Amino acid sequence: MAKKANPTLGTIRTGIGGWVYPPWRESFYPAAVKAADTLRYAASRLAAIEINATFHGTQTPESFARWASETPEGFVFSVKAARGAAIRKDPQEAAPAIERFLGSGLSELGDRLGPILWQLPAGRVFDAATVERFLDLLPDALDGLRLRHAIEAAHPSFRSAQALALLAERRVALVGLDKDGVDLAAPITADFVYLRLQRTRTEQPAGYAPDALETWARRLQALAGGVVPEALSVAAAPPVRPGPRDVFAFLIAGAKERAPAAAMALAALV
Numbered sequence: 001m002a003k004k005a006n007p008t009l010g011t012i013r014t015g016i017g018g019w020v021y022p023p024w025r026e027s028f029y030p031a032a033v034k035a036a037d038t039l040r041y042a043a044s045r046l047a048a049i050e051i052n053a054t055f056h057g058t059q060t061p062e063s064f065a066r067w068a069s070e071t072p073e074g075f076v077f078s079v080k081a082a083r084g085a086a087i088r089k090d091p092q093e094a095a096p097a098i099e100r101f102l103g104s105g106l107s108e109l110g111d112r113l114g115p116i117l118w119q120l121p122a123g124r125v126f127d128a129a130t131v132e133r134f135l136d137l138l139p140d141a142l143d144g145l146r147l148r149h150a151i152e153a154a155h156p157s158f159r160s161a162q163a164l165a166l167l168a169e170r171r172v173a174l175v176g177l178d179k180d181g182v183d184l185a186a187p188i189t190a191d192f193v194y195l196r197l198q199r200t201r202t203e204q205p206a207g208y209a210p211d212a213l214e215t216w217a218r219r220l221q222a223l224a225g226g227v228v229p230e231a232l233s234v235a236a237a238p239p240v241r242p243g244p245r246d247v248f249a250f251l252i253a254g255a256k257e258r259a260p261a262a263a264m265a266l267a268a269l270v
Contacts (some may be wrong), residue, residue, distance in 0.1 A: 002047040003075055008020050009224040010192070012245040012270045013076060013114075014252055014263040015048030023257040043071040046263055048078060050250045054101070055080040055119070061105030068112045076114035076224060078150075078194070079106060086118045091133040099136050107143035115148040115173065115194055115248060126157035126232040127187055130167060135170045150175050154182050155238060161236035168238045176232060178216075179253075186219075187237035188229065192246040193223045200254035207251060207262025216249070217269035223247050 002013045019042040020035075025060040033041045042049060051067070054057060068079065072134065084097035106113060118138075138149050152175040157163060159174075167174050167189040176186030178197040186195060200207030208216065219229045249266065251259040 002076075008244060009221065010226075010246040011246045012220050012249070012267075013047035014220075014249045014251070014267045014270070015046045015078075016042070016052065016263050017253075017256075018049045018052045018261045020141040021158055021256060024260060026259050028260040032259050039067060040070045042260070043075050046260070047074070047267065048076045048248055048250070049118050050078045050080060050117065050252070051103075052080050053220060054104070055083050058082065058100060058104050061108045064105045064108035068109045071112055075110055075112060076248075077112050078114045078250070080119065082197045087121055089124070089130065091130065091137055095137055096136065098260060099246055103144060105227070107145050113145055113147075115192065117150050117175070117194070119181070120154075121153040122154040124154070124249045125155050126160060126163045128162055131163070131166060133192055135166070135172060138172070148174070148190065148192055150190075150192075152165060152177070152196065154179070156183060159185055159187065159234045159236060161185070161238075164234065172184055184232060185234050186232040187222065187224070187234040188226065188228055188240045188245065188247075189238075192248065195220075195247070195249040196252045197249060197262070198251075200251060200256070200258040202255040204255075204256065204258065205267040207258035208265075209254065213262070213269055216266060220247050220266070220270050 005250040019039045029038055029041060058079040082097055082101040085094055085101045096142050139147060141147055166185055171190045173190040173192055173194045174187060176195040178184060178199050222229045224245060224247045226245050228239055253261040
């Protein structure tokens with residue numbers, strides 16, 4: 001569940017991507033839990049879920065409202081932006097998809113609405129003018145709800161001084177990725193931190209080895225206080241004043257069947 005150890009730290013939420021995955025019927029959901037009740041069950045065990053269905057297709061206001069109604073107070077969804085809204089390099093071409101995604105009913109989530117994840121293609125190279133025009137299309141609010149934006153950009157150019165300064169100016173989080181082939185980094189560029197941890201392994205009952213989970217727990221606690229651990233720091237990152245920041249850590253990909261166990265184990269440690 002969500003953890004806030006003291007007033008100097010933000011809230012730490014660990015979670016998974018989606019709630020429908022056949023192997024979870026064996027490793028996470030009890031046999032008595034019906035398919036229609038899987039979200040309700042998952043939300044009772046986890047503090048956050050990243051909605052992936054929004055990436056693959058336009059959802060409806062009714063769906064968002066139903067999802068919100070099936071989760072407890074304090075639970076938060078992050079929402080993965082539609083594929084067409086993030087993959088187009090030309091912001092002008094992306095604009096209609098962004099507008100359609102934002103107008104699909106996100107505000108029906110109400111206080112369950114967490115960050116919006118914009119997943120750029122892995123090979124996308126940072127271009128200041130293009131990224132600035134893209135960020136211009138992301139509103140600060142929707143139907144009276146504050147919006148928080150996070151960008152996943154795996155290319156090293158997004159960890160340059162120019163890129164990080166632009167994201168910090170716009171208060172947009174750069175997603176920290178624990179992923180094969182990507183440098184481990186989580187520079188703070190917003191008033192929240194967004195991580196996607198993708199190294200779960202089948203042979204580990206809790207996804208990560210116990211010492212790795214303990215290391216990540218310490219990292220999450222540091223980030224929740226606005227302090228970037230050395231292992232996650234980027235030399236080019238702008239200075240950050242320590243202070244409470246909400247942290248979202250999603251166990252994604254890797255050995256996905258272990259994701260719920262990893263999220264719950266990590267939550268227990270923090």
